[in-house]
Amino acid sequence: MEVRTARTEDVDALVTIHQVARRTYYGDLEIPDDTRELRDAYTISIQATDRLVLCVDGAHGPFGFVSLGPPARLVGLYVDPAHWLRGAGGALHDAGVAAWREAGITEGQLEVWDGNDRAKAFYLRRGWQPSGDRRDGPLGRDFVVLGLKVV
Numbered sequence: 743m744e745v746r747t748a749r750t751e752d753v754d755a756l757v758t759i760h761q762v763a764r765r766t767y768y769g770d771l772e773i774p775d776d777t778r779e780l781r782d783a784y785t786i787s788i789q790a791t792d793r794l795v796l797c798v799d800g801a802h803g804p805f806g807f808v809s810l811g812p813p814a815r816l817v818g819l820y821v822d823p824a825h826w827l828r829g830a831g832g833a834l835h836d837a838g839v840a841a842w843r844e845a846g847i848t849e850g851q852l853e854v855w856d857g858n859d860r861a862k863a864f865y866l867r868r869g870w871q872p873s874g875d876r877r878d879g880p881l882g883r884d885f886v887v888l889g890l891k892v893v
Contacts, residue, residue: 743829745837748788748795755804756784763820767858771880796837798830808834816852835868842892850890857883
């Protein structure tokens with residue numbers, strides 16, 4: 743599975759992947775339409791020199807991506823649910839950690855919604871550990887902060 747740097751023309755696909763995956767793990771939670779905000783955020787991230795967005799392609803373009811931002815933060819890792827359990831998430835995660843390692847980054851951080859058991863298990867299997875920090879999240883479940891020693 744080839745992981746590549748995302749391009750500006752990928753932004754609409756990234757927004758769709760983000761929204762479809764989020765609907766899957768949040769279930770019935772009503773989420774306002776944030777298409778414009780996501781489009782702006784991903785455009786900025788792709789163009790910024792202090793951030794990195796990597797994606798994997800299928801027959802019809804990207805179907806998963808990871809967004810890394812300063813300082814050593816995994817901002818998001820999303821795969822279209824139709825492609826879950828095929829290795830894309832792991833490939834994206836590993837490519838992101840490798841990019842950190844190349845840049846000399848020794849510790850990474852992310853937030854995961856406590857109600858997303860699938861994502862929590864994914865990160866814990868890859869060595870991420872709870873930091874003890876958290877912030878309020880939807881449906882009475884917090885976002886928990888995980889840290890990773892990049893070796």
